[in-house]
Amino acid sequence: MLVGVVGKANVGKSTFFKALTLANVEIQNYPFATIKPNHGIGYVRIECADKFFNVQCNPREGYCIEHNRFVPVDLIDVAGLVPGAYEGKGMGNQFLDDLRQADALIHVVDASGSTNENGEPVEPGSYNPCNDIKFLEVELDMWYLRLIKKGWDKFARSVQQEKDHDIKIVKDLTSHLSGLKVTEEMVEEVLNNLKLDRNNILSWTE
Template sequence: MKIGVVGKPSSGKTTFFDAATLANAEIASYPFTTINPNLGTAFARYPCPHKELGKECNPRNASCMKGTRFIPFSLLDVAGLVPGAHEGRGLGNQFLDDLMDANALIHVVDFSGLTDIEGNPTKGHDPLEDIEFLEKEIDYWLFGIIKKNWDTISRKARMKAEKLEDLIYEQLSGLAMGREEVEHVVRELGISPESKEEELMELAKRIRERSKPILIAANKIDLPEAKENYENLRGKIKDKVVVPVSAEAELALKRASEAGLIEYIPGDSEFKILKQLSEKQEKALNYIKENVLDVYGSTGVQKILEKAVFDILGMRVVFPVEDENHWTDKDGNVLPDAYLMPPRSTALDLAYKIHTEIGEKFIGAIDARTKRKIGKDYELKNGDVIKILVRK
């Protein structure tokens, strides 16, 4: 599973990315700081079942902090997008091709209004403008992909050599959207080999809506200008998923925690000071507490990631084990792995996720909580602890 971070230049995409992944990608106050995409690992929080077991866990693919398990997934940070990117303005929109297989997008919007639509310093810019143009640029990007070989596609479909739906699906291969869904949209809109550009644009829009849900990070909420805009605009963006975010605050808290200055679990509403701080450090942390944590309950970074993972994409957290009694792997590691599985995934899907060979040799599974045997079609639930049975 992959989530993409998008937005205009200088909106704070890389700050968000670094805060979510603890990478060290370059952050700067001028536009187009990021040119090449940054791919990293972000995490969704979930209560670790080790508490039920009454034993500590030995996580292999993530960490566990005080009973909260951090489950990994991919996060991609790309270059800034400007209006007219589809006509080659800014860095164009070709770099969005890296987001083809992203399951959702987090649109980082500078809510302070202190940067214009191209990321240059200004005052009083309306963040609503950013929200609107970005959707359009994404639509143009998908439209460009559909249109690229349209002549060949429509000719083949006219000759009835291949079905139009299949040809369009192939053109969009790599998109996080199933063949049936693409076919459904093509038919629903009555797309034919004779379809004109406007109809293909409508198709691109519909495909974006279905395959790339966009969540809005109302970023730089630590600044008074952003707070004001957020309060004023809330009513106008009720139909969208919007989370107030301070990427910079999250990054500062994580760095302070890495340096051993504070105890802070990503996503929490508070932190604990562990060491004597300098006056500057104390002031900075106090500012974050008073202007972000105490007002919004968190920095919003984990909140928006988890909204995407659980609420929008409906992912399930599953813990595969080899010993259903001790919840361990064969080396005795307690609950070593945790995976995010898409909705309606089955026990057989989990087997394939662990390893192709495990999938091929699958003969059944055991629910480690109830010790009941389950079949290949069993639908995985959030928090399941599962042992897969394989043919010898």
């Protein structure tokens, strides 16, 4: 499993990442201290089934100490985002491509409100951190949009020419978006929610 640590610049992403992985990473009180992504492994502690059998197991992944199983989770800490990153502000958002295969993202927020929208230190409580939650979703959506649009016209035309394309569309879209870990269930749900015409893919708007 791969978990990405995301959020505005200078909010404590690398600090959180370091606490989880014990990796020695750059932590600074200014925006864009992290540029190259940091990879590491954190462990989730669960009670091991070997307790029930009163034996000591030797797991292939992670490790087990006195019936405590430490399950490894891959983590990646990336550069910070600022509003308008998808238009190239700050470090932009191209670096998010490293997170395409992530199963989940953790959004780190500076709840003390002591960093402004560009991640610069300000008086605690003078910035409303709710703004960060909203803008980060926009930045992530714009990132997905860019990836989905890549090669879309060619894809849509070739699907439209297939026999029974209204039935095959779910499978076709899933394989087209497999680089984003999209599943058939997700595609089905979105097609239904947006009431997209499966007979005419070329009519779909952005």
